[in-house]
Amino acid sequence: MKVLAFDAVRCMGCHSCELACAAAHLDGLSLMEAVLAGKRAPARLWVHPGRPFAVVITCRHCLRAPCMEACAPQALKRDPQTGAVVVEESLCIGCRDCVLACPFGAIRMEAGKAVKCDLCGGDPACVRHCPTGALRFVSPEEEGLRKQRRTIKTFLAKAGRKP
Amino acid sequence: MKKPQELSFDQAAVFQISHAQRTGLELIWDRLEAQEPQCGFGTLGLCCRHCVMGPCRIDPLGDGPKKGVCGATADTLVARHLCRMIAAGAAAHSDHGRRPAILLKEVALGENSAYTIKDEEKLRAVAARLGISPEGEVSQVALAVAEVALSDFGKQDTRPLRFLEAYAPKKRLEHWQKLEEKLLAQTGALFGVLPRSIDREVVDIMHRTTMGMDHDPASLLLQGVRCALSDGWGGSLIATEIQDILFGTPYPRKVRANLGVLKEEAVNIVVHGHEPVLSEMIVQVAQEEELVKMAREMGAEGINVVGLCCTGNEILLRQGVPVAGNELHSELVLTTGLCEAMVVDVQCIYPALPRLAQCFHTKFISTSDQAKFPGAVHIQFFEEKAAEVARAIVRLAVENFKNRDPQKVHYPRIAEEALVGFSVEALLKALGGSVKPLVDAIAQGVIKGVAGIVGCNNPKVRQDYFLVSLCRELLKRDILVVGTGCWAIAAAKAGLMKPEAAAEAGPGVKRLCETLGIPPALHMGSCVDCSRMLVLLGAVADHLSCDISDLPVAGSAPEWTTEKAVSIGTYFVASGVPVHLWPAPPVLGSPAVTKLLTQELDSLLGGFFFVEEEPAKAARKMEEVILARRKKLGLG
Structure with missing residues (x-):
């Protein structure tokens, strides 16, 4: 299962991910149509302009998710395809326990319901719209292997050997 | 990568895009794909870079900021940006018009002998329209027309442009005047619709849209209207009328259009951009015996000048020069491998062109002091030495014929x-x-x-x-x-x-x-x-x-x-x-x-x-x- 990875060094703080996220959750309307219709659609990830780096806050889709454990009506479910923790709106009673339980602050309330990242069904809009590659959608296992390879390369280079 | 048929409706273009994709040549569509998805803020007009309290952007959907640092709302941002777009567009057309206006004055005064007045009938008709006596010496009439045009560019009084007054239909002129009066009466505030001078309306917009100026969307848009009118009934109109006077009013003629107008056996010179001043001269000198002879000595059958974009339109209309294509053909024409030179003046010339030309033997020649390109050969155009400059350009193209690589030639015989x-x-x-x-x-x-x-x-x-x-x-x-x-x-x-x-x-x-x-x-x-x-x-x-x-x-x-x-x-x-x-x-x-x-x-x-x-x-x-x-x- 892939996760969102954020590289603070690459982030320019352009907020494109936020707008893309909101635009991806417009019930089929295009961004332009939604703006003209005066529709509200909050983003499900947030760029915080920290110094010297911006920080993106969003759901980690924790493997042992405190929000799911806290959700009494079991409105928070795991999408078997993507591994995302998603809200089943019809079951959500607006108790806000998930908001309190989330250690990252990645869940918000909108019109009485919990709203959070759903990984866009496996192709996150925020990643597609990130112009610098600061946001990536990666498998942690592959990411680990990639780093191992990079480490080996560095060691070999230091020893004067070709990898 | 999209299929060529999805990118163009023109079969010649489809043929050439397929070729570029096969040979790994980068085209505009590849760069568009690399830019996608494009920025939502920019698409909606919700970003502002007019001062360095910003850059600011406004969140159209969520809980993000609804005002810029200065307090400008989405309405102000969008109107201000649109207004600047109009100013830039009007500036481009009108600055184009300024050149023939100055040239007409120089020709009238005998300061430039490279050009002549080709259409006396049109000159006198324009003069009559402007309320200038159409009788008398051609040079006197030409001088008077040029003076009115140049005064419309730079005059400082608040009367409407003389060209606009002379050309706009009576009822429309009244409509604009009444609109100004009506808006003043209704609001007590001054709104201008009738352009005062061509340059002034552009400067007014740059002033009006700088930090801390006009923030009322309607007021901004009306100035946009005024500036646009200074283009349509001013700068552009002057460009058209004076170009007709200098180079001839177009009359119906048969031409050919599309990439198939390139000739394998000839020296091909593509002129691209917007102005006819240099390209007219290139068309003229390319027929000179000495240069044609030189081309024959190089093994070519002759010199084939073809147009592209609006420079193409100018010489197409007046000289019947074939046109190789419109804007999106500007890269494709280079990929034919048949162009000895692409000569450009101003506007709509992609900066990607010189790099693409370097994949072939093509010389990419820039000529305008206002449009220079990294990777280009620059041959400065001077109006008073127009024929000499044009000859130098054509000579360079002719000499380049020997460097054409037949292996790289690939073009559709479509026109x-x-x-x-x-x-x-x-x-x-x-x-x-x-x-x-x-x-x-x-x-x-x-x-x-x-x-x-x-x-x-x-x-x-x-x-x-x-x-x-x-x-x-x-x-x-x-x-x-x-x-x-x-x-x-x-x-x-x-x-x-x-x-x-x-x-x-x-x-x-x-x-x-x-x-x-x-x-x-x-x-x-x-x-x-x-x-x-x-x-x-x-x-x-x-x-x-x-x-x-x-x-x-x-x-x-x-x-x-x-x-x-x-x-x-x-x-x-x-x-x-x-x-x-x-x-x-x-x-x-x-x-x-x-x-x-x-x-x-x-x-x-x-x-x-x-x-x-x-x-x-x-x-x-x-x-x-x-x-x-x-x-x-x-x-x-």
Whole structure:
């Protein structure tokens, strides 16, 4: 299962991910149509302009998710395809326990319901719209292997050997 | 990577894009793909970089900021940005017009002997229109006309432009004057619609849109209108009229259009950009015996000058020089491997071209002090030494013939015939000297009305698809189509400018075309020549003693790209013509400005914008506008 990875060094703080996220959750309307219709659609990830780096806050889709454990009506479910923790709106009673339980602050309330990242069904809009590659959608296992390879390369280079 | 057929509607382009994709040449569509998805803030017009308290952007959907650091709202941001787009577009057209105006003065004073006045009749007609005595020495009349034009650029009083006063139809002029008075009476505030001087309106916008100035969307847009009018009835009109005086008024002639106009056995010189001043000279010297002989010695059969974009349109109309294509052909023409030189002046010249030229033997030659390109050979153009400069350019191209690599030559043998050159003068001649036959044809319902299509290709739209399909849809509905710029080249390439193409049109347009011996799609010139459409509209309005906003006409820029197109669209709307646009301009971030443009402008100016993605739907909407106006005129 892939996760969102954020590289603070690459982030320019352009907020494109936020707008893309909101635009991806417009019930089929295009961004332009939604703006003209005066529709509200909050983003499900947030760029915080920290110094010297911006920080993106969003759901980690924790493997042992405190929000799911806290959700009494079991409105928070795991999408078997993507591994995302998603809200089943019809079951959500607006108790806000998930908001309190989330250690990252990645869940918000909108019109009485919990709203959070759903990984866009496996192709996150925020990643597609990130112009610098600061946001990536990666498998942690592959990411680990990639780093191992990079480490080996560095060691070999230091020893004067070709990898 | 998208399939070539999805990128262009033009089979020559499809052929050439396939070749580029196979050989790994980067084209504009690849760069567009690399830019996608494009920024939502920019698309909506919700970012501002006018000061360094910013950059600011406004969140259109969520809980993010609704104001910039200075407090500017989405409405202000969008209106300010649109206003600057108009200023940039008007500046480009008008600065183009300044050059022939100065040249006419120099020729009149005998300071430049490289050029002459080719069309004395037009000179005297323009003079008469401006209220200058058309009698007497040519040089005296020319000087007086040039002085009026130059004064319109830089005068400091608040009277309207003299060109505008002389050319705009009476009712329209009154409408603008009354609008200014009405707005003052209603609001107590001063709003200007009539342009005072061409340069001033651009400067006014740059001033007005800087930090802490005009923040009222309506006020900003009205200044945009004023600036656009200084382009249409000022800078562009001056460009057209004086270029006609210097180089000749276009009359119908047959030409060929598309990449197939390149000749394998000849030295090919592509002239690209917008101005005729240098390209006219290149066409002229390329026929000189010495240079032709030199080409033969190099093993070529001769020298083949072809045009591209609006420089192409200028020499196509006046010299019958074949045109290789419109804007999106500018890279494709290089990929043929057949160009010894591409010579450019100003506007719409991609900075990607010199790098692409380096993949071939092609010399990419820039000539304008205002448009220089890393990777280009720069041969500075001086008007007083025009022939010498043109010869140096042609010589360089001829010498380069030997470097052509036959392995890299690949081009489609596709070119269409077209009957072009419908200046207002030419149209009047075809109509027998007056607009009456055209007016009668409309009044009797032979044709429903007239549509103008202009401007640009845009890689976001399948090349020529909207330009050509919209034209066909309108013709089918018995609406005659006139136009300029990249549309005109698209229509020529698609065969719509052959008189036979009238067979595709509705019965009325077909009958009218057959009677007059004209094609159903009329090539009126380059993009500054949109002024010809204004002059035609003015002539019809004055003939009927009505306003342009009463006439059954509509406009469209269906593949627009540049800021110039925003200015053109705005001066048509401001002159009383509803205008269709695709793609949507970056204004939708402000529903208030969008409403102003699409609805409220109509009550102020008798014209409005509308956006439509489908050619058939756009045509239907244009037809509705035309039918509604017919009804108002009491025509069936």
